[in-house]
Amino acid sequence: MLRGFATISLFADDVEAAGAWYAELLGIEPYFARPEAGPPMYLEFRVGDHEHELGIIDRRFAPHKNLEPSGAVTYWHVDDLTATLATLESMGATIHEPRTPRGDTGFVTASVVDPFGNILGVMYNPHYVSMLEGKGPNV
Template structure:
C-alpha cells in the first residue's frame, strides 16, 4: 500500500552545480552528501517543506540502465502558496517552461511545471487539499 512520498530522486551530470541551484531555490543546503570529504558529490539530499520530504540529486552515471535520457515519466508536484510567483522565480534561475500556470477546475487547484537546468521535470502546485491536511494535523 502506498503511504506517502519518501524520496524524490533527480539526475544531474554535475551534482555540485545542481545542489547549488536547488539550495538557492529551497533556501537550505543539503543535509547529506556522498562521497564528500573534498571529493565531488555523487549524491546530495535535501529535506524540504512541512513534512521534510527528501529531494535527492544523483549523478546521472548511476541512473538505471533502462532510464531514458531526456524528459519522461511522472511530474512530481510540490505544494507552493503562489504558483505564478514560484514559476517566475524558477524561470529567472534558468529553468524552462514545460507546462504554463494552469487552473484545474473551480476548486482552487493550480499547476505548472518546468524543466530544471539539469533536465529534470519539476512541478509546482497550489493544492487546497494539502493545506486542509496541514490544518487537521
C-alpha cells in the same frame, strides 16, 4: 499501501551545480552528501512541512538512459504559484507545462524543466492547505 513520498530522485551530470541550484531555490543546504569528501555523486535535502527527501544523483547511476525530460511528475505544493514560476524561470528553468487550472476548486498546476533536465512540478493544492490547517482531507 502507498503512505507518502520517501525520496524523490533527480539526476544531473553535475551534481555539485545542481545541488547549488536547489540550495538557492530551497533556501537550505543539503544535509547529506556522498562521498563526504570530493565531488558529490549524491546530495540529499529535507524539504517542506513534512521534511520530504529530495535526492540529486549523478546521472551515470540513472536506471534509464533517456536524456529528454520525461517520467512521472511530482508536484510540490507552493503558496504562490505565479511567484514560484517567476523565481524558477529567473533561475534558468524553462516552462514544461504552463499554469493550468484543474477544475473549479482551486487546484492549479505547472511544471518546469530545471537546468539539469529534470521535470519539477509545482502546484497550488487546497487539499494540502486544508490538511496543514487540521481540517482534514475534504476541501
